[in-house]
Amino acid sequence: MTTELLSLVQAVADTTGAYGRFPGIGARAAVWIAAQVHLMFAAFVLGVPMFAVITELIGIVGKDPKYDKLSKEFTRLLVFAYSATALWGAVLVFFLTTLYPRFWSHMARIFGLSMWIYVGLFFVESFTLYLYYYGWDRWKAGRAKWVHWGLGLLLNGWGTAVMFIANGWLTYMMSPPSGVTAETLPESVGTWNAIANATWMPINIHRLIANAVFGGSIVAAYGAYRFLAAKTDEERAHYDWMGYVGNFIAISTFIVLPFAGYWLGREIYEYNQQMGITMMGGFMSWLWIVQAVLIGVLFLAANYYLWLGMGRIPGAERFVPYTKWMLLLLVVCWIIWATPHTMIASREELAAMGGSHHPFLNVLGVMSAKNTAVNLMILTTFLSFLMYRRANKRPTVAWARSGTIVQGVMFALSAAVVLLYGVYGYFVEAIVRIGFSVYQVAAVLTCILGVTVIDVALGRGAESRGAIRWGQMPERSQYALFVLAVTFTWLMGLMGFARSGIRQHWHVWEVLRDTSVDAATPALGFAANIISVCVLIFLGLVAFIFWLGGLAERATAGAPAGRH
Amino acid sequence: MWRTNLKVLLLAVAVVGFYTMVAHVIPQLESEVPESLTLGGDVTPEALVAAGERVYNGAGGCTACHGLGTRAPNMLTDHAGEGTIGARCGAREAGKDCKAYLWESLTQPGAFVVAGFENIMPDMRRQLPEDQVWAVIAFLQSQGGEVTVTGADLASATPASSATAPAPAVSATTDPRQLLQENACLGCHAIDGAGPPIGPSFDGVGQRLTADGIRRSILEPDAEVAKGFEQFAGTMPKTFGQQLSGQQLEAIVQFLAARK
Numbered sequence: 001m002t003t004e005l006l007s008l009v010q011a012v013a014d015t016t017g018a019y020g021r022f023p024g025i026g027a028r029a030a031v032w033i034a035a036q037v038h039l040m041f042a043a044f045v046l047g048v049p050m051f052a053v054i055t056e057l058i059g060i061v062g063k064d065p066k067y068d069k070l071s072k073e074f075t076r077l078l079v080f081a082y083s084a085t086a087l088w089g090a091v092l093v094f095f096l097t098t099l100y101p102r103f104w105s106h107m108a109r110i111f112g113l114s115m116w117i118y119v120g121l122f123f124v125e126s127f128t129l130y131l132y133y134y135g136w137d138r139w140k141a142g143r144a145k146w147v148h149w150g151l152g153l154l155l156n157g158w159g160t161a162v163m164f165i166a167n168g169w170l171t172y173m174m175s176p177p178s179g180v181t182a183e184t185l186p187e188s189v190g191t192w193n194a195i196a197n198a199t200w201m202p203i204n205i206h207r208l209i210a211n212a213v214f215g216g217s218i219v220a221a222y223g224a225y226r227f228l229a230a231k232t233d234e235e236r237a238h239y240d241w242m243g244y245v246g247n248f249i250a251i252s253t254f255i256v257l258p259f260a261g262y263w264l265g266r267e268i269y270e271y272n273q274q275m276g277i278t279m280m281g282g283f284m285s286w287l288w289i290v291q292a293v294l295i296g297v298l299f300l301a302a303n304y305y306l307w308l309g310m311g312r313i314p315g316a317e318r319f320v321p322y323t324k325w326m327l328l329l330l331v332v333c334w335i336i337w338a339t340p341h342t343m344i345a346s347r348e349e350l351a352a353m354g355g356s357h358h359p360f361l362n363v364l365g366v367m368s369a370k371n372t373a374v375n376l377m378i379l380t381t382f383l384s385f386l387m388y389r390r391a392n393k394r395p396t397v398a399w400a401r402s403g404t405i406v407q408g409v410m411f412a413l414s415a416a417v418v419l420l421y422g423v424y425g426y427f428v429e430a431i432v433r434i435g436f437s438v439y440q441v442a443a444v445l446t447c448i449l450g451v452t453v454i455d456v457a458l459g460r461g462a463e464s465r466g467a468i469r470w471g472q473m474p475e476r477s478q479y480a481l482f483v484l485a486v487t488f489t490w491l492m493g494l495m496g497f498a499r500s501g502i503r504q505h506w507h508v509w510e511v512l513r514d515t516s517v518d519a520a521t522p523a524l525g526f527a528a529n530i531i532s533v534c535v536l537i538f539l540g541l542v543a544f545i546f547w548l549g550g551l552a553e554r555a556t557a558g559a560p561a562g563r564h
Numbered sequence: 565m566w567r568t569n570l571k572v573l574l575l576a577v578a579v580v581g582f583y584t585m586v587a588h589v590i591p592q593l594e595s596e597v598p599e600s601l602t603l604g605g606d607v608t609p610e611a612l613v614a615a616g617e618r619v620y621n622g623a624g625g626c627t628a629c630h631g632l633g634t635r636a637p638n639m640l641t642d643h644a645g646e647g648t649i650g651a652r653c654g655a656r657e658a659g660k661d662c663k664a665y666l667w668e669s670l671t672q673p674g675a676f677v678v679a680g681f682e683n684i685m686p687d688m689r690r691q692l693p694e695d696q697v698w699a700v701i702a703f704l705q706s707q708g709g710e711v712t713v714t715g716a717d718l719a720s721a722t723p724a725s726s727a728t729a730p731a732p733a734v735s736a737t738t739d740p741r742q743l744l745q746e747n748a749c750l751g752c753h754a755i756d757g758a759g760p761p762i763g764p765s766f767d768g769v770g771q772r773l774t775a776d777g778i779r780r781s782i783l784e785p786d787a788e789v790a791k792g793f794e795q796f797a798g799t800m801p802k803t804f805g806q807q808l809s810g811q812q813l814e815a816i817v818q819f820l821a822a823r824k
Contacts, residue, residue, distance in 0.1 A: 225572065228572075274691075278595075278625065490583050536577075
């Protein structure tokens with residue numbers, strides 16, 4: 001009895017003062033929204049500088065001021081977005097310290113030093129950005145231009161370091177080093193030991209790529225908005241081109257994102273099988289059906305945009321008859337990918353199905369079918385890019401015909417490998433089947449790389465069938481870019497929930513238990529409500545930033561000539 | 565311009581609304597938190613079983629693997645003609661009654677892995693308080709067997725009988741083959757050309773590793789993972805240092821080192 005009483009007293013002592021209260025929506029939702037909106041802005045301000053320096057470099061090397069203008073325009077958006085990122089970061093820290101003080105204390109005792117470094121780097125990063133943006137017109141020629149470009153590179157370096165540090169904190173929550181238990185004193189864990197945990201590097205790489213995708217899609221949406229608002233043909237042409245470049249970067253980096261995702265998933269399984277099973281086969285299994293719906297929309301919208309874009313390219317007419325078949329393939333693959341494996345069914349429904357698995361779903365709702373479907377979708381999207389790229393070119397090299405045939409054979413072989421292993425996967429053990437996804441991915445990547453190399457060589461000295469008529473795009477194409485931006489943003493929120501939710505009722509997996517009233521991980525419906533709120537807040541603020549960007553541009557254009 | 569703004573706004577709201585709707589029409593599964601049980605020493609078997617059933621189907625997360633019977637044996641249906649778990653648990657391991665076997669399965673799952681499955685189950689004491697582990701055992705016993713878990717098991721931090729003590733030394737034998745058998749090494753490692761390929765085969769291990777290397781692999785299995793077995797890293801129990809006597813460990817090391 002004495003022991004039970006002592007246990008009760010201890011439990012009360014542990015929980016008292018551990019959590020604060022937030023009016024209306026509760027502490028969890030408040031921290032969730034602050035963290036998610038902060039992360040969305042952080043992804044934007046880390047992703048955009050990546051191609052700001054790339055487009056600036058293209059402008060310097062190719063001596064094309066169009067790229068330099070584009071790069072500066074990206075960077076102007078960054079100046080405003082940085083403030084929003086810092087503001088939401090401050091909100092998150094204040095919420096954590098007041099609503100989750102016990103958790104915050106645990107983290108601060110381990111990561112205190114890295115938190116100071118993080119703040120220091122944020123300062124340096126901000127000042128580098130100001131130098132980069134405000135020095136644009138001063139350092140615009142000769143060696144000074146290269147110094148300016150170096151500032152952009154430095155900006156990316158700081159941003160990446162900041163992200164890696166923050167990733168150390170959140171991945172420690174998922175996968176604390178083995179040996180750390182509930183009884184371990186936080187001070188004894190060791191900061192580097194905690195940062196360099198099992199999922200740190202996979203998350204770092206995954207987020208680097210995802211940030212480029214996200215930044216590209218938001219810039220494309222900005223281009224789309226300015227296209228719709230354009231008053232002149234010249235303006236329309238510029239923003240049409242900007243939307244295309246943003247979308248190109250978003251989709252081309254998005255194609256490699258699943259491979260980083262496979263690596264992260266594998267590390268999660270290796271760290272803790274139960275966590276992996278919770279993620280893929282446990283209460284979160286249906287999350288992947290929602291993800292499939294979103295990614296299907298992404299593929300369809302991206303291809304639709306490219307097909308519409310071919311309308312402004314002379315010579316693209318020859319590819320038009322193929323698009324309906326590509327659309328059919330994409331839709332069929334999307335349906336397969338979004339097919340659930342198991343259904344929650346009543347006893348009568350189970351009897352009608354003849355078991356716990358519907359015979360139809362049992363065939364299509366498994367990884368063999370889904371991996372095959374998604375790889376074929378990637379190949380189809382790449383084919384759309386290739387058609388777009390080739391539309392107004394007439395190769396002049398002597399081996400043009402055989403080169404094109406080799407490209408076709410590479411596509412066919414890649415699709416055959418994907419299909420072969422997809423079917424073979426039904427006849428082998430699960431552990432063997434998992435390995436097949438590597439062969440499928442390797443076939444697709446090899447095809448993408450090989451075909452691209454051949455295509456670049458084929459394009460050398462190619463005759464033009466006519467210039468691209470930038471600006472002559474139907475308005476609906478720009479709405480496809482909005483759909484892409486909104487979908488990427490929502491997808492980011494969904495994946496954030498997946499990563500965080502697999503910890504279930506642990507602040508730090510099997511180390512620090514969540515004993516708050518919100519400890520249960522919510523169902524997807526509730527999670528979707530929070531994600532949607534975050535997306536709408538973020539998009540609302542981004543629209544405001546876009547508007548500010550327009551104001552700044554008008555102010556600059558209207559300024560009297562003279563020294564700036 | 566306001567028309568364009570309105571169209572963009574409506575499109576964004578429609579897309580967000582569509583995804584929200586999709587997330588609402590799928591099954592709404594919530595991950596539960598282990599509830600604290602108030603089971604005293606005078607708890608009835610029925611109350612234990614009821615509590616265990618709640619943990620099994622909820623916070624314990626057992627059904628994620630044991631529900632379908634593909635990743636792990638289904639507990640509530642027949643497995644390989646041996647009946648439900650309550651009926652088959654007493655005959656799984658020699659010298660272990662049902663309660664001892666189930667305790668071992670939940671707290672040292674790597675000690676005995678059912679043929680045809682992988683060693684993927686965690687020590688449930690990292691997830692659940694011990695009284696809930698006992699409640700789950702009571703529930704599993706009730707599936708075709710007799711419930712022998714009592715309030716005395718819940719009251720003690722360690723199991724009631726010596727047969728159920730955690731991480732026991734399997735026996736006093738120093739016969740290496742018997743030790744490999746008793747410690748369930750052969751559940752993952754092949755020997756004499758037979759056995760599952762979850763860990764590297766014992767055949768020819770003396771050519772690949774020195775005696776020191778073999779000893780280290782037993783005591784610190786994750787220190788160096790054999791090539792080709794990376795996906796199983798972390799599955800080998802790290803408890804053999806406590807489980808085996810020094811003499812037993814050396815017997816195994818020398819036996820394996822001689823297999824060239």
